[in-house]
Amino acid sequence: MDIRHHRVETNGIRLHYITGGTGPVVLGMHGWPESHRQYRPLIDRLGDRYRFFAPDLRGCGDSDKPQSGYEPTAIASDMLGLLDEAGVEHFHILSHDLGGPPAVALAYLSGGRALSLATIETPFFGLDYPGYVDPQVAYWHLGMHRNMDVTRMLVEGREEQYLRHFFRDFAYNPDAVPEEEVQAYVAAMRQPGTLRGSLNLYGSIPQIAAETRQLTAQQLIVPMMAWGGRSSFGTHCIDSANAIATEAYGGVVEECGHWVFQERTSFICDQLDRFWAGKA
Numbered sequence: 001m002d003i004r005h006h007r008v009e010t011n012g013i014r015l016h017y018i019t020g021g022t023g024p025v026v027l028g029m030h031g032w033p034e035s036h037r038q039y040r041p042l043i044d045r046l047g048d049r050y051r052f053f054a055p056d057l058r059g060c061g062d063s064d065k066p067q068s069g070y071e072p073t074a075i076a077s078d079m080l081g082l083l084d085e086a087g088v089e090h091f092h093i094l095s096h097d098l099g100g101p102p103a104v105a106l107a108y109l110s111g112g113r114a115l116s117l118a119t120i121e122t123p124f125f126g127l128d129y130p131g132y133v134d135p136q137v138a139y140w141h142l143g144m145h146r147n148m149d150v151t152r153m154l155v156e157g158r159e160e161q162y163l164r165h166f167f168r169d170f171a172y173n174p175d176a177v178p179e180e181e182v183q184a185y186v187a188a189m190r191q192p193g194t195l196r197g198s199l200n201l202y203g204s205i206p207q208i209a210a211e212t213r214q215l216t217a218q219q220l221i222v223p224m225m226a227w228g229g230r231s232s233f234g235t236h237c238i239d240s241a242n243a244i245a246t247e248a249y250g251g252v253v254e255e256c257g258h259w260v261f262q263e264r265t266s267f268i269c270d271q272l273d274r275f276w277a278g279k280a
Contacts, residue, residue, distance in 0.1 A: 001047040010081025016062035017055035021047030028054040031097020035061035045269040065197030070204040075102035093117045098201045101208045107222040118225040124240035126209030145202035170258040172231045220245040229256035
């Protein structure tokens, strides 16, 4: 599949993104510690039916790394500016991990342009429904990463050991993320500014919770799909989708951890294809 690289200036920063495929547009918003690269397996599988736009979010990859603007609504504005510059009117939203909160904000703020929202292995902060557990209770690294400068002090020079822990121990199959991908993310995290910039996605968790709580006071009318890995977020994702959306699909991916796109590529591609069908 032909992949093309682009840069765009929007919302006061410069973003890097890739495009690939043909058909209705899918905007892919990555999580941590990944980048646009995590959408390559999906482009390979679904690029004959969908055109993917996969940016490096602010603070990550080859995009700018400003000191501020990591709230969900700010990142959603980045995405709308990117799509405006590319001449895209309607689009599906697909997200993973901490790409999820700004993806939810984008679905709310898109003014009818979003055709659907799919959130995969997303932590939902700021919600309040029966059985809801704040992800900060269950995942030690969320609190640590909020202390961005302390985390940088501890991780710099040890990026490979640290990232390898997440890619192996947060997976059902420890070898699911290919070694070349691990090395690519390690190399990217060692670039000046990337570790500190990407940690802003965690440093903004209080703002994420506040904005999500405010946005979800009204139910989301954009069709929503949410999946969590059985060995990771479990039912948290679909339970949260049911709490905020009028139309929610998804569930739990068996024999799967956090890295759904790599661990269960065929399964998630089939689910996404069915979900997107007829919504263009």
